[in-house]
Amino acid sequence: MNVRRAFVATWVASLAGAAVLSAQQVTWDRLQHPEKEPQNWLSYSQNLFNQRFSPLTQITPANAKNLELQWVWQSKSLEKFEATALVVDGVLYTLQGPPAQGVYEVVALDGATGRPFWTVEYRPALEARPCCGRVSRGLAILGDTLYMGTIDAHLVAIDAKTGKILWDHTVEKVGDKAIEKYAITHAPVVIKDKIVVGIAGGDLGVRGFICAFDAKTGKELWRTYTIPAKGEPGNETWSGDSWKTGGAGVWNSGAYDAETNLVFFGTGNPAPDWDGRERLGDNLYSDSVLALDADTGKLKWHYQFTPHDEVDYDSTQVPVLADIQWQGKPRKVMLWANRNGLAYVLDRTTGEFLIGKPYVKVTWMDGFDPKGRPIRIPGQVPTLEGSLIRPHVLGATNWAPPSFSARTGLFYVAGWENSGTIAVEGKFPGAAGIPNGTPMGQATLTPNYKKEEEGFGFIRALDPHGLTRKWEYKMNDITWAGVMTTASDVLFGGGKEGYLLALDARNGDLLWKIALGGQINAGPMTYAVNGKQYVTVAAGSSLFAFATR
């Protein structure tokens, strides 16, 4: 009894300071200045500019060969593991998408040992049918709360300390119909006291939108459709009622520029994908980047990468913002390597087109008009017999996040060259019995039989000035893995072959590699605990962590 009283007394005394618990909360200020805490990785792409650049320097080109496995976390789900983890003060948060009829797993792991603090499961509605994978690309954090978008279009808030689900908001109802399957697959974006998400389902006839929620309560604050309604500017770019089910979904994270208070999101393809006859016109704002006022959702500017797309060139790549010297003057730009095979530099304040150029072989367009509209090559459209169009349906890159290093000044893109592929009117080439050569990523390794001239994967370093290629690292198979760079000029990437790669960010030299036994379909990230730098990546259905010995 005495022992107990003593313990209770100590306990109560220790609680005196416990009421003030906000010291380690992830404030908006912290999210805006991740450079002040290089040990952490607080948002999907490390910073709000989506540069996937870490200030950490312990792993260098000289010692990367000493990287070795520290721990592994295995998910129960065999879906593609696409999430980039977050790390806050030694605690790693990640999630894995649910198998059919199964649950999401959200975990808090010790960054040093990989051991779990807590796991929480979330069961999406059985009616959820995302078109292209039961995946999640990541979580967001603000304060002590994690935010998750789900394949049944819910936004879920989770207590980061305990894993308790705080609220579960239905963003859009997923019904019993085969179409209009709304979903959220990307990491939410935190802006001030709001959580911003976009809705996927562009291949299933939704009308896409981007919306913001009160971070505390989950109350919806604004919603902006990616396709203008009747009477709104841009609606005239859709014939008939095609705008109502025109797609333009959003399925990757956005970027935020505090100076202009603009949030940027890329939009997906118009629907139906491979047949434009039912939706004549440019189909705004499909395949575009939208710059929205973060407080109101009001559209400030847009740029459409692929007007009237018939090849499924979703523009849902992560927007990358950078401050660079442009023609001798400082300029605030947006860098974009698009699924349509073209790389772009835009002025992010005005949306002005500065330069665009193919970074792979492109056969559907040749040059731009003065306003940056691509000039199409006649006849390069899907036909009943099939047409050779480059890039192919899956694009030159897809959703995998790129990186920008202010140290090297280079923009790093993972993608592939894919000759010999065909677009078929109204159909996905695979469904028409035509081998498309670049299958979607799976969790497991798959055989690859291609010769280099039939397609290969790469990581390419582009100089934003002129969009010239500085170096490339080739892979036999394609890649769905993102890239990440560090302040010690190490680049981490990977691919469908299952190798995690460390390259010299200055010249592309291979520094180290390891086969992880499953496809890498996520972006690598890095953090430090107790002064030790770790690199993690998801491969197959597991998360791997490495550090130098």
Next chain:
Amino acid sequence: MHAYKLRLLAIALALTGTGAALVAQHNTAQDIDDGGRVYRNTCANCHGPDGNEVAGIDLGRSVFKRAKTDQDLVQIIRSGVPGTGMPASDMPVAQAEQIVAYLRSVAASKRSATASGDVDRGNGLFHGKGACATCHRVDGVGARLGPDLSEIGRLRRAIELETSLVDPGKEILYTNRMYKVVTKDGVTVTGHLLNLDSFTVQMLDTKEQLRSFEKANLRDYGIVDVSPMPSYKEKLNAQELADVVSYLVSLKGKVTP
């Protein structure tokens, strides 16, 4: 704790009728425990933790509409009752029997005498004189060190809540255990145990930080067997206890936006 469960079982066996004993006599304290867990997860949503939230039925007092024997109960649990809200389930017979064993044990135990409490006064005591929120959290308010009580009224019976208030150490769920480590440089850290393995331990410490320790780096470590919660037997009078219990019983979880 083990003796307590055995005593419950003995009472349950002694008080169950002949028909009931057909099932109950083969059940152990572990079965009753497991049955309680399944009941709380599967049945309590509609029937309530005390089993009396469906009109005409009071599971905790063996008041049923249709069932006469334990076999009847097992049958109803598995087949449901057509035309009512009671659904069929694919639950194995053995598990349904555990639920029945649990219900019989509940019928044999006493009920809380504190149903007469006032929810609003209880709320005031919880956040005021009782200082319960120093450790517990309700709908996002309060600390995270003790169990979150936002839904406790859905999970626990009034008598169990009353017992926890006056004798907090009587039963501590595994998931609510405390752990203490002493680092090699003499720093003591105590927290809510989250995970334990051969080499490491994870906890939520008293400053609500998630902490992980490698045992090789510790001078001392172990589970704290006593509850950090003070007894409210002397701190609150009978009416105040009743008020707090009533408040806790009213906590059924928050409706999401």
